[in-house]
Amino acid sequence: MGRTADQRRELGAFLRSRRERLSPAEAGLPNTSRRRTPGLRREELAVLAGISATWYTYLEQGRDVRASGQVLTALAAALGLDRPEEDHLFLLAGHATTRVPEAEAVTAEVAAVPHLLGPHPTYVIGATYDVLSHNAAAAELFVNLKADKPNFARWTFTDPLAREVVLDWEQEARGLLARLRTLAGRHPADERFTRLVAELHEASPEVRSWWPHHEVQDQGSGRKRLRHPDLGPLDYAYTAFHLAGQPDRTLVIYADARPC
Structure with missing residues (x-):
């Protein structure tokens, strides 16, 4: 077709x-x-x-x-x-399958992994940035992860607290949006992306401004400056791992990057 x-x-x-x-x-x-x-x-x-x-x-x-x-x-x-x-x-250009991915979910074994890695803030996200599992350290650092069906894209662009927690907010938000576009391109038949992008466009002037630039980016590892509620601004090193057999499920682990 x-x-x-x-x-x-x-x-x-x-x-x-x-x-x-x-x-x-x-x-x-x-x-x-x-x-x-x-x-x-x-x-x-x-x-x-x-x-x-x-x-x-x-x-x-x-x-x-x-x-x-x-x-x-x-x-x-x-x-x-x-x-x-x-x-x-x-x-x-149509040189890829348009398979609709399976429902966003993880097994009990995968959901348990973030809890095994405390005190490091750790979570598992799905293709559309739904948070599928997270530990207490992640909930403490990324405020409002305890909300019903948390989603990092919505949190980043619609929750004012995100701009207080993520110190380099514009840089990090643009990167997230570029990764979301990349993922949406891999699943053109998945209406979850269409709905999420439309929702973000309605809610965020930054999304409306940046989306036409067609920036794309892969998920990776790096560093972020985040404001911890008790310790204040900290440098974190983070690493992302794709789950075996589920490349759209990503385990993300944060560690304090200060010298020991």
């Missing part, structure tokens, strides 16, 4: 956003004339990718054309996409 008009427009918007962020110098081209719009011209990108400029224009305009894997690889290389962005491009 072919892709819908909305899917084709999403692909075109993603390509356009990446083309406009790439300067001629970054692409190895001379910047010889004044430009009315940022980034590369469509014709320049088509030459770099070795495809027809007219055909590329159709693709970016969301017309009913289908790009092969070879063409997508060439476009990804010409645009300098990183791995998450290239994966996202392939998914938008």
Whole structure:
């Protein structure tokens, strides 16, 4: 079955956003004339990718054309996409299964893991950032995890306390939104993502502003500055693990990053 008009427009918007962020110098081209719009011209990108400029224009305009894997690889290389962005491009172009994932849940054995790792704040989240299990240390650090059906995306963008707890709120919130877009792209048939994204758009001006940038990002490990309710601002190192056989279920562990 072919892709819908909305899917084709999403692909075109993603390509356009990446083309406009790439300067001629970054692409190895001379910047010889004044430009009315940022980034590369469509014709320049088509030459770099070795495809027809007219055909590329159709693709970016969301017309009913289908790009092969070879063409997508060439476009990804010409645009300098990183791995998450290239994966996202392939998914938008229909080169992936549209299987609806199983219901968000974890077994009792998995749900017990965060409790075994106290006093480190630990939780398990699902694809749409529902918190499926967490320990007392996580509930203490991330206020309101005790709420009914907690969700980190909703908490980040709709709970004022999130901006007090997450000290670099804008940076972390943008990263979360980019990861949510990546996950949504992997599950285009899953209405949970559609509902969540619509809810966040309605509730958050930041989501409405950032979503059109088409940022994508994979879940990983790193550091965050968080405000502990008793200890104040702290640096935390966090590590994320995907569950075996359930790549959309993620175990996240935080540890105080201060020197011992």
